[in-house]
Amino acid sequence: MADQVTLTIDGVSVSVPKGTLIVDAAKRIDNDIPVFCYHPKLKPVGMCRMCLVEVGRVMKDRATGQVVLDDAGQPKVGFGPKLETACTTPVEPGMVVVGASQKVTDARDDILEFLLTSHPLDCPVCDKGGECPLQNLTLRHGPGKSRFVYDEKQKNDKHVPLGGPDDALIFLDRERCIQCARCTRFCDEIADDHVLGFYQRGRKIEIATFSEPGFDSKFSGNTTDICPVGALTTADFRFGARPWELTTSASICNHCPVGCNTTFSTRREAKSGGKQVIKRVLPRQNEQVNEVWICDKGRFGYHFIESPARLTAPLVRKDGKLVEATWDEALTRVAETFKAAGSALVGLAGGRLSNEDLFAFKQAVSGVGGKALLDAPLAGGDLTTVVGVSAGVNSGAGTDLGQIGKGTAILVVASDLEEEAPLWWLRVKAAAERGATLIVANARPTKTDRYAKHVVRYDVGNAVSTLAGMLLEGSSDYATAFAQAENALVFYGREGLDFAGTQALAQACANLLIETKHVGRAQNGLIGVWTTANAQGAAELGLTTTPASPAVLAAARAAWFVGTDPLGDGRLTRKDLPPFTVVQELFLTDTAKAADVVLPAAAWAEREGTYTSGERRVQRFYPAVPAPGATRPDCQIAAEIGKAMGATRFGGFPAQVFLEIARTVPAFAGLNYAAVSKVAPQWPDVGGRDQYYGGASTTNLQGLGVQLPSAAERGTVPQAARAEAPALAHPVGTLLVLPIAKLYDRGATFAPSTLVHPRVPAPFVAINPADAARIGLADGDEAELALDADTVLVVAKVTADAPEGVLLLPVGLGVATPEGPAPARVAKSARVAA
Amino acid sequence: MFTEILKGFVTTGKVAFQPAETIQYPEQRKPVSARFKGRHELKRYDNGLEKCIGCALCAAACPADAIFVEASENTDAQRFSPGERFASTYEINLLRCIFCGFCEDACPTEAIVLESNYELAYTDRHDAIITKDKLLVAPAAGQPTTPMRVEPGTFDRPVPDMKNPD
Amino acid sequence: MDQGKHILFRHRDIANLRDLDVYLAHGGFEAFKKAVTTLTPQQVIDEVKNAGLRGRGGAGFPTGLKWSFLTKDSFPRYVVINSDESEPGTFKDREILTHNPFQFLEGAMITAYASQANTIYNYVRGEYWDVVAGLERCVAQLYERGFLGEKLFGTEFKLDFFHHRGAGAYICGEESALLESIEGKLGQPRLKPPFPADKGLYAKPTVVNNTETVTNVPFIIQHGAAAYRQNGTEKSPGTKLFCLSGHIQKPGNVELPLGTTLRELIYTHGGGIRGGKGFKAVMLSGASSVVLKVDDALLDTPLDYESVAAKGAMLGSASVIVLDETVDLSWVILKTTRFFKHESCGKCTPCREGTFWMLSILERINQGGAAKADVDLLQNVASQIQNKCLCPLGEFSVTPVLASLKTFRGDFDARTTDGAPKAAPKSAPKKAAVEAGD
Structure with missing residues (x-):
């Protein structure tokens, strides 16, 4: 065991590893020392002075270094004249900490009184009300009446958009700020985006952003979680609802393979015609996946679920047009045609589908002899x-x-x-x-x-x-x-x-x-x-990764696209489609428009299921809002099709399908929803009685997930194999386009989040200064990029980040991008601005 | 035996000519006390702005969960209340309400007040849910109604007047 | 001091001492040469320890002992001179830097040698830009003549000297905030531990000394500890620069041995109180002082660190502000509190909010709109700030407040509406803050 130190806090003995701070040691024994500036994930600064406690240390003789003993033979403990901050003081053996004395009680009252002197009377209009550490600590430790003259309060800017007036994701209220520096330290220490800092000094000290656009960080939303007051709030949730009016549901973010644990806060409201809607997304603590953080895409990128463009009823092509039909009609048509196609059925699924969806899909397709494939660009x-x-x-x-x-x-x-x-x-x-x-x-x-x-x-x-x-x-x-x-x-x-x-x-x-x-x-x-949330799950379930291409569909007589849009991505055209195409989707995508049957799917937030993260952790998500119209979960649709074809013998409910997976896929052996929903106490404790100690991140009561054992771990001996890629031709003097990923794009699941649009760049190409000079392009010029297939208009960004001879072209911004590196030419656009 | 009957008639005769307590409702209405808790009203300031700032403390205080509030943002072009926030939806379900007045006590701006109207019969359950348009009082004579357009910077604070409680 | 006997203000004995050749002609840089060529760093430290030199910036910490705290085996090291003289009533370092710069520079250089540091930063307050211009010329001359740079006096010792100007913040006179400022960060104090001797500038062992302190060093090395101890007292040896300001006949700096009585300072060297008025109160360490009521016992107190401490005050930087009988202490305290409120860095809650609150109350008192209860409130708020702050600025902001309320409560009560028999506000109330409020 690492060095343990034993000390006494308010009469209770506790043993903690050496180097632990007093606040953390106290937390272990449910002794909540109040803090504002301290956060267990940030370096302590001892600024707010809220955690002042009496600290007594074992007295040592100055000359001999020996411990001084009292009459009873016990080490004498000497208390310093001043109170010390518990958040900056590491524990020492034999230390005695007192938080329950009159001196400390008075100190806490005093500090809160100071903080409230210029704090505005905003509780009724402040979004933080109801989940505010300042409110909670004032009620617990603070004064009941103010002695400060109201008219003399320091006034400051309120509702400051950190960013432009139209593109701010976060609003700052400078009057509410208690200058705890949690936000600036988060940006500096954790996100390493030095975009927030202090400006001025003394009572006038305030937070300012130093970037263009303002608060330019992909993790900016996390500061609204850890801000102990309502100074930093999101534009997304502004005046959304009171925390006690919200229902919470656990979920997993489905934008990327990390699988951050999230919580949906929902409310049934009149504004939405009586529907239950999602009001915000918060992180859920999972120290093994995302700790207590989520990125801004996960936080602000959920609006597609409630988009009015969602498909709500099955569509069947009659007389050349897609018309609404019943499920029975649609499913019968699909099952009959698929069964008839047999081995000429090709199923392409996207990586956004849950484990249950992919399994049911695979069973149905391979059950009639067809090919069940994962449509994804990354192999392995x-x-x-x-x-x-x-x-x-x-x-x-x-x-x-x-x-x-x-x-x-x-x-x-x-x-x-x-x-x-x-x-x-x-x-x-x-x-x-x-x-x-x-x-x-x-x-x-x-x-x-x-x-x-x-x-x-x-x-x-x-x-x-x-x-x-x-x-x-x-x-x-x-x-x-x-x-x-x-x-x-x-x-x-x-x-x-x-x-x-x-x-x-x-x-x-x-x-x-x-x-x-x-x-x-x-x-x-x-x-x-991976480029999607559950590509790992697809791999674990045995789906082969094959990107959609004309070759894949060449011999097909029927195709089933689930959660993927190859026509919209430009990888297929109408003529590549087989005689019978079924699309199972959330929206009427380009592929759906060309399909014979369109089946409306429920989004992941409208049903339960599991995702396997890139780190091979199976995590469960729960329904947050009811599924709209006649939509059904993907696994249910797939199981019903499979049943109608005689290929599947299990029901379509996610829990059932998961048990089937556990029964048949070795990696999932022994798992069930209960195992995946198990929780254990996590450290640091950001929940518990003092929930706001760590931020608004919600306690994880719904599951930490289970990591799957790899085949190598289960006994398979991995063998190396040949790995060769043909050399890429890049003659000197020519330009090569290199497609790169961008977090904020115009994809179907992110485009409906209009509040982030100002941060999504217009299509651009990054070009090296030497190349730009040769071609005659200046930074910001409109340029014509000629690729093999087409010419696109982009903005030129001249930067040394682009290697010489290479053009960086972000994917997903609305212009066609090649699958891999491709030769290209770029020139200043001949268009004259109107 | 006759004396008892006569006594009865005398009592009847005495009472017959006493003034009656009964009042001719609805032509006459008995005044209610100052603290009478009748139907709610959302009040306005003298300048026409609504007092309600959409804080939902009334909804939180209500023991019967009778109040539903949704808040929205004020702009200077369309201002409903002073400050940043106003109640865009405000509904009280009178079937749930127990007329305790906790909402009135909780309100930081004295917006929701239980007034003296006790004539609350309805024939349809849906009519029992009174919405903001029925709760809001009319503006004082000569004052504009909300939403109104104001000079930027004039009504930035949600609670414009602060009386020192001492 | 007697003419000819100055140790620090030698420019008052020797004309043109800021000319390098004049300085050299009068034994300049002999001490530095002696240290670098004949003494080890430890020997220099020991000599300064024996001399008993104490920090002149205010804390009075034994200088030699401070130098010995540098973490062994941790390099490089830095010497930082604190010339951010910002305490109200302090202007001694300015005179040294303007008129006797080379002695100061020599002292800093010997300090660097003793600390085994090869870089010296002189942090000078931004308002002294003209002083810095002169100092930079002096430093350039030293480089030319081979007193700074590589291989000094034929040894392996190399030394560089840089000036760094502040930007108008008193808090940057606090050593850890000063180091933050040099590093280009927000001028806010750091948590201690770790201390600068362990992790100072750029997280390396650093010695931070006041201008006046290092200016003593050449004498000590040149003439020895015993000679240095000829002046002053046993526990507070040497001479001190006293800054006289306020209602004094002859304001300015004067160098005197530690232990000189207050009476001698004020009346012999300061020319007594201006206009012959009564001497009501004195602040011995600038705005951060305990305001002392003047009586004979106080006038006969020797001005050394121990004796002043025995009186419940601190000698500090010996910035003596003299207050005569016409002074209203509530007005003085308004000034000091306004200063601290303006200079507070804002990092910790009690100082940031507390100085702002104390100032609000004091403004109300001074404008005549306060009641006695407000004076009690001021006492309460000041006590609330005490012992909770992150750095000494907050603590020192309440020192004059609490001391004045204790000793001169009458001055405050006289300004209140219900405090004194002949209470008449000196000025019409601008805001009747407590009663109305609409």
């Missing part, structure tokens, strides 16, 4: 089931990014983590700061480089050869560091690669892990930075 899912991160069945503790530090190597290749999986970026950064050896390999600089011990720059398309090179002994210091590390994790993405390239890269990464013996145990393995 099958490899992650073998050499993916392990649950530690033999060691007890699974893979947890929050536990790694010195002794672990993390390799991030071909991925811009901050844009693709922000919470992984946050956790990898924290791991690097704790001493993990971070190696970042990419063709261009990304934000992850800042914390890397080794930054490996290769030419576009050379990711695979770079990885393969790491297997050569002594080839580089980063290869050696990786091989010699006790534990190693590899995150791989698809930047600079086409689909075949990603397959090769995944194999190369797997080879590296196998050769360096970093498989089959916890804190080791391969993680794919």
Whole structure:
């Protein structure tokens, strides 16, 4: 056991690891020392002075260093003349802390009185009312009457948009601010976005943003959780509802493979015609996944669920037009045609579907001999089931990014983590700061480089050869560091690669892990930075990843698209579709418009199910709002189709399907919803009686999830295999377009969140200054980008972040982008501005 | 025996000519006390702005969960109440209400007040849910109604007048 | 001091001492040369320890002892000179920096040698930009003549000197806020521990000393600890620069041995009270002082750290503000509180909110709109601030308030509406704050 220190707090003895702060030690014995500026995830500053307590230390003789004993032979404890802040004082053996004395009670009353002198009388109009630490602590420790003259209160700006008046996501009320610096410290220490700071001094001190656009951080919403007053509030939830009027439902964010645990706060309201609607998204504490944070996409990107454009009834094509039909009619038509198609049925599912949906889909399709595929651009899912991160069945503790530090190597290749999986970026950064050896390999600089011990720059398309090179002994210091590390994790993405390239890269990464013996145990393995939430689940359930292409559908007589829109993405055209196409979707997408039958699906927030995160953790989500119209959960639809075809014998309810998965898929053996919903006390304790100690992040009472054991852990011996990617032709003097990911895009699940639109960039291309000078492009110019298939109009951004000869083109902003790197030409647009 | 009958007639005769307590309702109405808790009203300030700032403290205080409030943002072009916030939806379910007056006590701006109207019969249950338009009093004579357009900066505070409680 | 006997204000004995050649002609840089070429850093520390030199910035901490606290085996080290002279009533360092700059520079350089530091930063308050211009010229000359730079006097010791100007914040005179300011961050004090001697500038061991303190060092090294101890008392040896301001006949700086009585300072050297008025009160350490009522016992108190402490006050930086019989203490305290409220950095709650609150009450008192209860409230608020603040600024902001309320309560009560028999507000009330409020 690490060094334990025993001390007494208000008469209760407690033993904690050396270095623990008094506030945390007290929390362990349910002694809530009030705090404002302290947060267990931030470095303590001792600014607010709310946690002042009496601290007595064992007295030592100055000369001899011996402990002074009293008459009874016990160490004498001497109390200092001043109170000390519990949040900055580490525990010492034999320390006596007193929080329950008159002196401390008076001190707490005094500090609260000071904070309330200029605090505005805003409780009735403040969004924080009802979940406000200042309110709670005032009622518990503070004065009942004010002695401060109302007219002399310091007045300040209220309702300041941090950003422009039309694009602020967060509003600042400077009068309510109690200058605790939690927001500035979060931005500096955790998000590493130095966009918020103090301005002025003394009573005039206030928060200001220093970025353009204001508060330019993908994690800005977290400050509204940890702000102890209503100074920082989101524009999304402004005046939404009172906290006690909200119902909470646990969920999992479905934008990226991290699988952040979230909570939906819902209310049935008159504004929405009596419907129950989602008012906001908050993080849910899961120390092994997202701790107490979520990114702004997860926080503000839920509006698509309630979009009026949602499909609400099945549609069937009659006389060339899609008309509403009943479920019976639609399902009968589908089942008959699919059964007749048999092995000529091709099913393509998107990675946003839950485990239950994908399983039911696979059973139905393969039950009649068809091909059930995952339509995704990143291969390697099958490899992650073998050499993916392990649950530690033999060691007890699974893979947890929050536990790694010195002794672990993390390799991030071909991925811009901050844009693709922000919470992984946050956790990898924290791991690097704790001493993990971070190696970042990419063709261009990304934000992850800042914390890397080794930054490996290769030419576009050379990711695979770079990885393969790491297997050569002594080839580089980063290869050696990786091989010699006790534990190693590899995150791989698809930047600079086409689909075949990603397959090769995944194999190369797997080879590296196998050769360096970093498989089959916890804190080791391969993680794919998937483009969707449940691609890992699809892999675990045995679906093969094959992106939709004309070749895939060449021999098909029927196609079933579930949660994927290849026509909208430009990967298929109408003529590629087989004679009978069924689309199961939330919206009437381009593919749906060309379909013969359209089945309306329920969104994940309207039903229950499970997702498997990229770290192979199965997590459960619960329904938050009722499903609209006649929509049904995907797994139910798939099971009904399967039943009608005689291919499926289980019912469509998610819990049932999950039991079926546990019965048939070895990795899921022994699991059920109860196991996945198990909770355990977490540290730091941001819930409990003193819920706002850690922020508004809600207590996790609905499940921590279960990590699946990898095949390697279960006994399979992983084998290395050939990993080759053809060299990419990039003649000198030509330009290569490199598609890159952007967190904020115009995708179907993010576009309805109009409040974030000002932060979604207009389509642009990033070009190196040397190339820009040669072509005659200046920063901000409108440019014509000529790709193989079409020419698109974009804004030119001249930056050294783009390597010479390479154009960075973000995906998903509304202009066609190639699948992988492709040659291109760019010139200043000939259009004259009107 | 006759004396008893006569006594009865005398009593009847005495009382017959005493003034009656009965009042001719509805032509005559008995005045209610100052503290009488009748039907609610949402009050306005003298300048026509609504007092209600949509804080929902009345809804929280209501022991019968009879009040439903939704808040929205004021703008200077369309101002309903002083300050940033007003109640865009305000409904009281009179079937639930027990006329205790806790809402009146909880209100920070003295917006919701139980007045003297006790004539609350309705023939349809839906009529029992009174909405904001029925609760809001009319503005004082000569004052504009809400929403109104105001000069920016004039009504930034939700509670414009503060009397020192001492 | 007697003419010719100055240790710090040698420019009052020798003309043009700020000319490098004049300074050199009068033994300039002999001490530095002696230290670098013949003494070890530890020997320098020991000599200063033996001399008993105490910090002149206000705390009076033994300088040699401070130097010995530097964490062993941790390099590089830094010497930072605190020339952010911002305490109201203090102007001694300015005279040194303007008229005797080379002695100051030599003292800082010897300090660096003793601390095994190769970089000195002189943090000067921004308002002294003209002083800094002169100092930078002096430093340039030292580089030219080989007193700064590489391989000094043929040894391996190298030394660089930089000036850093403040931007108008009194709080940056607090050593940890000063270090934050040099590092380019918000000038707010740090948590201690860790202390600057362990993790100071850029998280390296740092010595922070006052301008006047280091200006003593060349003499000590040149002439020895015993010679230094010829002046002053046993526990407070040496000479001190006293700044006289307020209702004094001859305001200005004067260098005197520690232990000189207040009477001698005020009447012999200061020329007594202006206009021959009565001497009501004195503040010995600038605005942060305990305001002392003047009587014979006080006048005969020797001005050294111990004797003043025995009187319940602090000698501090010896910024003596003289208050005559016409002074109303409530007005003085309004001034000091306004100063502290303006200078508070805002980091910790009691100082940020408390000084603002005390100022509101004092403004009400001074405008005649307060009652006696408000004076009690002021007492209460000041006590509430005490012992809760993150740094000494907050603590010192209440020192004059509490001391004046204790000793001169009558001055405050006289300004209230219900306090004194002949209570008549000196000015018409601007706000009747408590009663109305509409």
